[in-house]
Amino acid sequence: MNKNSEKISGWKRFMKSMTKAHDLGTEEDILLDHDYDGIKELDNVLPPWWLYGFYITIAISAFYVFQVLTNPDDYNQANEYSIAVAEGKAEVEAYKAANPQLFDDSNIVALTDEASIAKGKALFTEKTCFACHLADLGGSIGPNLTDNTWILGGGVKNIFNTISKGGRPGKGMIAWESTISRDERIQLASYIISMQGTTPANPKAAEGDIIWPEVTEEAAVE
Ligand code: HEC
Numbered sequence: 001m002n003k004n005s006e007k008i009s010g011w012k013r014f015m016k017s018m019t020k021a022h023d024l025g026t027e028e029d030i031l032l033d034h035d036y037d038g039i040k041e042l043d044n045v046l047p048p049w050w051l052y053g054f055y056i057t058i059a060i061s062a063f064y065v066f067q068v069l070t071n072p073d074d075y076n077q078a079n080e081y082s083i084a085v086a087e088g089k090a091e092v093e094a095y096k097a098a099n100p101q102l103f104d105d106s107n108i109v110a111l112t113d114e115a116s117i118a119k120g121k122a123l124f125t126e127k128t129c130f131a132c133h134l135a136d137l138g139g140s141i142g143p144n145l146t147d148n149t150w151i152l153g154g155g156v157k158n159i160f161n162t163i164s165k166g167g168r169p170g171k172g173m174i175a176w177e178s179t180i181s182r183d184e185r186i187q188l189a190s191y192i193i194s195m196q197g198t199t200p201a202n203p204k205a206a207e208g209d210i211i212w213p214e215v216t217e218e219a220a221v222e
Pocket residue numbers: 124127128129130131132133141142143145149150151152153154159162163166167168169171172173174176188189192207208
């Protein structure tokens with residue numbers, strides 16, 4: 001026997017011990033005596049490699065049971081859940097603290113630069129606002145947005161809030177905050193403000209009794 005064949009037979013022996021495969025040609029020895037429409041069954045032993053894996057999982061499960069029984073607080077779904085929720089909340093707070101300008105609506109100011117107004121105007125078409133308020137903002141299903149009477153309040157903060165949270169239930173003005181970004185809602189509000197006092201082709205009659213901007217005495221005399 002040369003070295004190679006020794007190696008092969010060693011490997012074969014190892015495979016044999018791990019599988020306990022029954023030698024070909026001697027199936028008769030382990031043939032069970034039932035016959036299902038010609039299908040017969042051999043009574044093979046479970047292969048040792050599989051059994052060892054099974055024993056390892058049993059050993060590991062003993063370790064887990066021990067851990068769970070001795071540290072009930074660490075291995076408790078309710079605790080794990082509340083820890084995860086607390087961590088998530090802390091992350092949100094940290095993000096808010098690091099980016100206050102993204103969350104504080106109290107200091108929104110109307111943009112007046114041309115680029116932002118143009119962006120707001122484009123969004124007014126793109127986001128289908130014109131379908132209810134018309135392209136010149138004169139109003140149809142939705143109110144006229146060029147006059148100074150408001151159902152939900154004028155001024156950039158109120159208009160931003162209406163676009164974000166929507167109008168009164170059932171009126172048709174939905175909340176857009178989940179579909180339009182905060183920056184874009186500010187651009188839309190700024191565009192609407194820039195259109196104050198313009199004269200649409202067929203202005204819808206004034207609706208709402210909140211007046212903004214206030215008519216100054218000088219303007220009223222005009
Ligand atoms: C399906 C029709 C519809 C669409 C689309 C729509 N609106 Fe409205 N909008 C309304 C209605 C109706 C109201 C009045 C709500 C109320 O009476 O509470 C309204 C109210 C408003 C108001 C407040 C007016 C006031 O007098 O207080 C603003 C501002 C406004 N919409 C802006 C927008 C913008 C910006 C968009 C696009 C992102 C938009 N709307 C899309 C129907 C619509």
